[in-house]
Each structure stands twice: as structure tokens, then as C-alpha cells.
Amino acid sequence: MPANAISPTRAEDYPEWYQQVVRAADLAETSPVRGCMVIKPHGYAVWERMQGILDGMFKATGHVNAYFPLFIPLSYLEQEAQHVEGFAKECAVVTHHRLELGPDGKLIPTGKLEEPLVVRPTSETIIGAMYAKWIQSWRDLPVLINQWANVVRWEMRPRVFLRTAEFLWQEGHTAHATREEAEEETRKMLEVYATFAERDLAMPVVKGPKPAGERFPGAVDTLSIEAMMQDGKALQAGTSHFLGQNFAKAQKITFAGPEGNEEFCWTTSWGVSTRLIGAVIMTHSDDDGLVLPPRIAPHHAVILPISRTDEERAAVLEACCQLQGSLAAASFAGEPVRVKTDARDIRGGDKVWQHIKQGVPVRIEIGPRDLAAGAASLTRRDRGPKEREAIPLAELPARLPEILEEIQQGLFDRAAAFRESRSVRLESAAEVTEYFARDDAGFAWVHVADDPAIAALLDPLKVTVRCIPQDGPDEPGTCIVTGREVPRRSVLARAY
RNA sequence: CGGGGCGUGGCGCAGUCUGGUUAGCGCGCCUGGUUUGGGACCAGGAGGUCGAGAGUUCGAAUCUCUCCGCCCCGACCA
Known part of the structure; x- marks a missing residue:
């Protein structure tokens, strides 16, 4: 067996290493549909962690969730000139709404649509159209809505998680009475993203406005957080746009002010996507595979029973079960510790390496020897695969959260030091x-x-x-x- | 869209130039055994209309034509 679980290593071929990490961790794979990925259970579990934390942060800043249609009438997209120009080249278009069986057994699209529908590449126009209806008075403002959705952008060169034709994201869309308030919202949400990236993803980011040429089509100002990957390249990890009155004017999103004057709203939009999973992979993972920051790890720790005979197995499993219970009663980052026992009947070495490649932060092994000593062997994903530490079972519920915190902080420090060095x-x-x-x-x-x-x-x-x-x-x-x-x-x- | 490459069991490939027994190999998978604090070993087994269609031929994974798909480089990617 090679020294490392992933081949090639980062140094040998970084892009290929990335693909192999995704595969070895069982996060996602390419699908029969060009440019579209299947997010597998482990990858989706990471996304759910991200969703859960972000959703809480959005709500804590006064936002609510809603859902808008997948399809956008073509004419909506035409309303804002720069917006059309920016997205026209990468839109999937629906032109028919029915299939008929042809004489050769093939299905033929029929029922041509009067007006083609665009599969949303982003939802400013459809949401703006609704806002124009909903907003009438200054008393209706601000409107602070977020949606969790999928979007489609027909990219020329897709890359799993980083740039796929369809991806999952959240998009916040807000409307305000004043310029100042909308600008404040734009900055506030960038701050939410930066906090999330650094605190939860352990990924240091640089934040600030983009130059004019890099702005979102139709935006007055685009703010972004930028992270450095381990090959020194930058990855835009989140954006927050101040849209000024551009969309409000194009879509007639107006309100009556306190003096009865009709005015255009000031709007914003902001989003992060499943690209963040790619960002986490390329920030922390090593030549043995995925490394997950504990805060977004689906499981903080996995308990691995080790036994030879049936009698040993029974005793070991019993101990694992008790430990799982006491660990789950402990808490990390304000939530119960997430721990599972992997009692699958496969070879111990295979099992250990699977968890290494999947990025589980902590592995806890319990065998007859540990049991006799009243302890467990603990290994950390942020250290060498064989660097183990014996910890008394009674101390683990208190020690594990401390170790998770060390790992979380250690990953951030390591990434920050790397960025500094480059x-x-x-x-x-x-x-x-x-x-x-x-x-x-x-x-x-x-x-x-x-x-x-x-x-x-x-x-x-x-x-x-x-x-x-x-x-x-x-x-x-x-x-x-x-x-x-x-x-x-x-x-x-x-x-x- | 331009340049290059590739389609052979789940994955990675050999075989194609020079057509000819039942299409191989490694990994993975299943079964049995020996093992077991570490990605084991031995034995047995399952799994493939060789991307699709047409053609040449006694005979095509192999030659010819057409089509489809994928990958890399470029263009493109707020």
C-alpha cells in the first residue's frame, strides 16, 4: 500500500488530487447529465450542516425563507440590460411542455410554448416581479427574504462542486427604502458569510468590493469573500451585491413614502453555494483525503470496536454503546456531540482508512486491551494516522469537545499560516x-x-x-x- | 465552436497498427478457509452483445464510413 491514501498527491497533480479526494470521500460523482453532479449522502450531509448553520444566521439577522419558481419567463430576464448580457450565454431554455410518441418509438417534444421559459440562473427577476406586487408603502419595507434552491448555469467547463451546470445554493433578496439601508444590508450579509467561513469552515477569507469588471451583472457594487486554496489559487466563496435601484427601476418596484411620494426601492442579493464544499476540500484536505472541520462534520467522532472472539465482541460493543451515549450527552459548539459506532463486519484497516478518507475529525478505538485499562485509543484527523492517545473512558465526554475545538482552531491556524506564506x-x-x-x-x-x-x-x-x-x-x-x-x-x- | 485524446465487466487498463481458439489482467464484489490493534493471505466464483448503426469479409473489439458520448487544451466562466 502507498504511504498516502490519495494518488496523485497534491504536489504531483493538484486538480487530479481534488477529484480523487471527492471520490475517495464518497461525496459526489458525475452523472449521466453533462456537467451535473450527483451529491451522495456524505456530501449532502456536509451541505446540510452548512445549510443549518447559515439558515440560523439568516434568521438571527431578521430574514425569512420563501420559495420562488424554477422557471422564469424569457421576457423577465430581458428587463435589466446588463443582467441579460451577463447570463444570456449560459441559460437552459424550456420551449415545449409535452412529449408525443413518434412512429419509431422515440419521444418528440410538442406543445410549443408561447413564451419560452428560462431555468433560473439566479432569481432577481422573478423575485423582483413579486416584490413589485407586494411592496406598496414604506411600511412594507424592508423585505428580507431568502430562498434555498437549485439554479442552472450552462457552464462550458464543469468541475465537481466548484462549477457545475446545476448547483444548490441560497439566494437572499432584500428591498429597502433607502440607499444607506440597502448598502448596510449588503455589508452585513458579507459579514455573515465571512464569520461562517472563518468560524465554521475554518477557512480564512479576504473580504471587500470587486472591481467594476468583476461585478454581478446589474449590480452597482459586488462584495465578495475570497479564500486561498492549497495550490495558491483564489476561490470566490460568497458574494453580496448592492443592486442600487437598477432592478427596481427595470421592474417598477416602488413604494409610497411617508409624504406620499412614489419612490424606487433599493435592493440587494447575496448567495453562497455548494461550491463551499469544494472550498473546504481544497482548504483542509491532505494526501490521505478529506479533512472536515468539526463544526461542519456530519459526525464529530466514530467509535470503532475491535475484537477477535465473539465474547470479546460482545463486551467491546457494550462498552462502545455506553461510550456513545455518554459522548452524545456532551456538547460542542452549542450542539450535542455527533458520534456513531461503526460495527460493520469489515476489516479493521479498511474501516479506519474509510473514515480517514471521509474526513471524520476523531476516531475512537475500543478493543479488549483498552477495555482492560478502562480507556480508549483516540486518533485525530488533523494528525498522523498512527498518532494515538489513550484516554480514560470516564474522561472522554469532557475531553472530546476540547479536542474538537483544538482541531477546529488548528485547521484555521494552519490555513491562515499557509495563506500568509503565499x-x-x-x-x-x-x-x-x-x-x-x-x-x-x-x-x-x-x-x-x-x-x-x-x-x-x-x-x-x-x-x-x-x-x-x-x-x-x-x-x-x-x-x-x-x-x-x-x-x-x-x-x-x-x-x- | 477550434486543436488533441479516448470509449472493452463497478473502477483502472491490455489487446486494435499486422482481422482468426471459449476477450484477458489488476483492483473491487460474492463464498469458504487461515488470519486479525490495522488498508492481509490462499482457494473457488459471479459479472462484458468490446459506445451506436451501417459496410467490407468465410470470419470484426481489431479494417472503412456515419453518428453519439466523454476527457484535456483554448475560447468562455458576474
């Missing part, structure tokens, strides 16, 4: 060119103006301005391309 400050166009020729390139913090002129420098390097980080002190400087004064550095990187 970040540089550059002062000239020549330095940028030189830096991105290196194969260990990462984030370059550079003074650049938000100006199309910088494309001449960045395009050949396949580098983009990821965002203009909003945190930290202002650091004015001159743009390395235009020579113009800018208030702070931007983050440049290659991106997924």
Missing part, C-alpha cells in the same frame, strides 16, 4: 509579472486602480483582481499601471 506585497508591474510566473504564486497585494487599463498587464498572466480588501489600515499608493493615486492595495491572484 502572500506578498508587490510594487511594480515587473514584479507582478515575475511573481505570477512562479509555480508557488498566491495572493499579491498591489496598488492598482479600478481601471480597464490594468487588463493589459493581468490578462496575459491569467490573473484577476479578486477584491479590494476592506479591512486593515488605509495604505495609499500609486497604481502600478496607471500611476493614479489609490487608497489601498487590491488582492491579485489566479482564480477558480
Whole structure:
């Protein structure tokens, strides 16, 4: 057997390593439908964890859930000019509503639709149409709605979790009476995403506005959180858009103000998707497979009974059962510890490696020797597969939550240190060119103006301005391309 | 859409150039046995109309034509 469970390793072939991790962890696989993935139970369980936490955060910030149709009339999409331009090239279109059996036994679409329907690539237009109906008075505002849904974007080159033709996400859509309030909402939701990424996914992010060329079609301002993957590339992990009055004007979303004046609403939208699963994989996983931060792990720990004879097995299973009960009574991150016993009749080594590859944070093995000592052998996914520690059974319910917290924090620290080690400050166009020729390139913090002129420098390097980080002190400087004064550095990187 | 590559049991592949016994191999799966604090070993077994269609031929996974699908590179991807 090779030293590592995943082949190739990250260093050998990063993209292939990613695919193999997804496969070895049994998260998802490609489907008969081009560009669409099947999310398998383990992958979906991770998504459900993410959903649960985010949904709670949305509700805590005053939002409610609703559901809007999958289909959008073609004419709706045409309402906002930039929006059409941005999405037109990647839409699935429904033109018929019936099938008839042809003479050769094949099904033929019939019943042509009067107006084609677009499968939503995003829902601004259909939701805006409803908001136009619902909102009449300033007393109706703000409207703060989120929906959990699937969307379809006909991508040219799909990649499991990172870019699939159909994906799951949430999209928040809000309408406000004032510009200030909508802008505040946009920032607030970015903050929710950043907190979730760093606290729950243990994934450090840079947050701030995108340059004009990278904005959501139809948005006045797009804020994003950007994470660094282990190959140094950036991944946009969440976005929050200030839509100004663009959609309100296109869709007549108006309200009567306190003085009887009719005004357009100010709207926002924000979303994160199953891409976050890809982000977690590429942030934490190693050459033995998936590594899950405890807060989003479907199971915090798995108990593995070890026995040879039937008598031993009975005693060991009994002990496992008791331990599972006492551990489940403990809590981590405000929830009961999630623990399961894997008593399947398969070889011990296979079983252990399955759990390693699936990213379970902690493995607890109980065999006759442990039982005699009144202890269990504990191994952690963030350490070597054979680094074990004996812990008295009575102490485990108190120790496990501490260990989970250590793992959660340790994963964040490790990712932050990695990002730091692959970040540089550059002062000239020549330095940028030189830096991105290196194969260990990462984030370059550079003074650049938000100006199309910088494309001449960045395009050949396949580098983009990821965002203009909003945190930290202002650091004015001159743009390395235009020579113009800018208030702070931007983050440049290659991106997924 | 342009360039390249590939379709053979669940997965990974050999065989195709040079047509010819019952289409092989590794992993996985099932059964039995020996094992067991670590991804075991031995034996037996199941599973394939070789992407689809047409053609050449006594005979096609192999040659010819058409079609379909997938992968990689590019274009594209708020």
C-alpha cells in the first residue's frame, strides 16, 4: 500500500488530487447529465450542516425563507440590460411542455410554448416581479427574504462542486427604502458569510468590493469573500451585491413614502453555494483525503470496536454503546456531540482508512486491551494516522469537545499560516509579472486602480483582481499601471 | 465552436497498427478457509452483445464510413 491514501498527491497533480479526494470521500460523482453532479449522502450531509448553520444566521439577522419558481419567463430576464448580457450565454431554455410518441418509438417534444421559459440562473427577476406586487408603502419595507434552491448555469467547463451546470445554493433578496439601508444590508450579509467561513469552515477569507469588471451583472457594487486554496489559487466563496435601484427601476418596484411620494426601492442579493464544499476540500484536505472541520462534520467522532472472539465482541460493543451515549450527552459548539459506532463486519484497516478518507475529525478505538485499562485509543484527523492517545473512558465526554475545538482552531491556524506564506506585497508591474510566473504564486497585494487599463498587464498572466480588501489600515499608493493615486492595495491572484 | 485524446465487466487498463481458439489482467464484489490493534493471505466464483448503426469479409473489439458520448487544451466562466 502507498504511504498516502490519495494518488496523485497534491504536489504531483493538484486538480487530479481534488477529484480523487471527492471520490475517495464518497461525496459526489458525475452523472449521466453533462456537467451535473450527483451529491451522495456524505456530501449532502456536509451541505446540510452548512445549510443549518447559515439558515440560523439568516434568521438571527431578521430574514425569512420563501420559495420562488424554477422557471422564469424569457421576457423577465430581458428587463435589466446588463443582467441579460451577463447570463444570456449560459441559460437552459424550456420551449415545449409535452412529449408525443413518434412512429419509431422515440419521444418528440410538442406543445410549443408561447413564451419560452428560462431555468433560473439566479432569481432577481422573478423575485423582483413579486416584490413589485407586494411592496406598496414604506411600511412594507424592508423585505428580507431568502430562498434555498437549485439554479442552472450552462457552464462550458464543469468541475465537481466548484462549477457545475446545476448547483444548490441560497439566494437572499432584500428591498429597502433607502440607499444607506440597502448598502448596510449588503455589508452585513458579507459579514455573515465571512464569520461562517472563518468560524465554521475554518477557512480564512479576504473580504471587500470587486472591481467594476468583476461585478454581478446589474449590480452597482459586488462584495465578495475570497479564500486561498492549497495550490495558491483564489476561490470566490460568497458574494453580496448592492443592486442600487437598477432592478427596481427595470421592474417598477416602488413604494409610497411617508409624504406620499412614489419612490424606487433599493435592493440587494447575496448567495453562497455548494461550491463551499469544494472550498473546504481544497482548504483542509491532505494526501490521505478529506479533512472536515468539526463544526461542519456530519459526525464529530466514530467509535470503532475491535475484537477477535465473539465474547470479546460482545463486551467491546457494550462498552462502545455506553461510550456513545455518554459522548452524545456532551456538547460542542452549542450542539450535542455527533458520534456513531461503526460495527460493520469489515476489516479493521479498511474501516479506519474509510473514515480517514471521509474526513471524520476523531476516531475512537475500543478493543479488549483498552477495555482492560478502562480507556480508549483516540486518533485525530488533523494528525498522523498512527498518532494515538489513550484516554480514560470516564474522561472522554469532557475531553472530546476540547479536542474538537483544538482541531477546529488548528485547521484555521494552519490555513491562515499557509495563506500568509503565499502572500506578498508587490510594487511594480515587473514584479507582478515575475511573481505570477512562479509555480508557488498566491495572493499579491498591489496598488492598482479600478481601471480597464490594468487588463493589459493581468490578462496575459491569467490573473484577476479578486477584491479590494476592506479591512486593515488605509495604505495609499500609486497604481502600478496607471500611476493614479489609490487608497489601498487590491488582492491579485489566479482564480477558480 | 477550434486543436488533441479516448470509449472493452463497478473502477483502472491490455489487446486494435499486422482481422482468426471459449476477450484477458489488476483492483473491487460474492463464498469458504487461515488470519486479525490495522488498508492481509490462499482457494473457488459471479459479472462484458468490446459506445451506436451501417459496410467490407468465410470470419470484426481489431479494417472503412456515419453518428453519439466523454476527457484535456483554448475560447468562455458576474
